[in-house]
Amino acid sequence: EDQVTQSPEALRLQEGESSSLNCSYTVSGLRGLFWYRQDPGKGPEFLFTLYSAGEEKEKERLKATLTKKESFLHITAPKPEDSATYLCAVYNGQNFVFGPGTRLSVLP
Amino acid sequence: DAGVIQSPRHEVTEMGQEVTLRCKPISGHDYLFWYRQTMMRGLELLIYFNNNVPIDDSGMPEDRFSAKMPNASFSTLKIQPSEPRDSAVYFCASSLYLGSSSPLHFGNGTRLTVT
Numbered sequence: 001e002d003q004v005t006q007s008p009e010a011l012r013l014q015e016g017e018s019s020s021l022n023c024s025y026t027v028s029g030l031r032g033l034f035w036y037r038q039d040p041g042k043g044p045e046f047l048f049t050l051y052s053a054g055e056e057k058e059k060e061r062l063k064a065t066l067t068k069k070e071s072f073l074h075i076t077a078p079k080p081e082d083s084a085t086y087l088c089a090v091y092n093g094q095n096f097v098f099g100p101g102t103r104l105s106v107l108p
Numbered sequence: 109d110a111g112v113i114q115s116p117r118h119e120v121t122e123m124g125q126e127v128t129l130r131c132k133p134i135s136g137h138d139y140l141f142w143y144r145q146t147m148m149r150g151l152e153l154l155i156y157f158n159n160n161v162p163i164d165d166s167g168m169p170e171d172r173f174s175a176k177m178p179n180a181s182f183s184t185l186k187i188q189p190s191e192p193r194d195s196a197v198y199f200c201a202s203s204l205y206l207g208s209s210s211p212l213h214f215g216n217g218t219r220l221t222v223t
Contacts, residue, residue: 031207031208032207032208034211041216041217042216043201043215043217044199044212046211049208049209051208087151091207091208095156096153101150
């Protein structure tokens, strides 16, 4: 069965304190890995798609990387507005499997 | 583009009552998905449609749940009778097609509370 796990479950950072979120997956045939951001009371918002090991994508203070078994979401010099839950999902050719998310809080 | 629109945003009902959740997907998107999100189980796929036809309903918990898509711009998820364990946030999402190049676009969900 395809599975996605994320760590840590929750992360508190001071503004400007860089860190990384982890997404580990076991999937029979990875066709794509997705990162989403979810704000309280809102639906997940698409950030990135990664397709193969070694690929990287960047958007503002966020950079996503992919290996054969995991993906990292690096947050450089975060701001309070980066506070959200970050979800990782994989597409196995048939459906999307979501991880439980990492709840990020950035304190001013 | 108005995005995926869901209604109502909040629903509070008593056990045994019928609940109907509504979704309007993004125009031109051929796929529509219903997900349920809870703290314990995260995001779970309930059912998805392609061109208004249900393709995979293996995630629907039991016969109390049913979903329809009468046309390309409207879908409903119905729970009858509702139970307290159905309390969750229900999301609708749509995509152009099913594939890694077509990410899901989510609505803002319906928070269902069954007392």
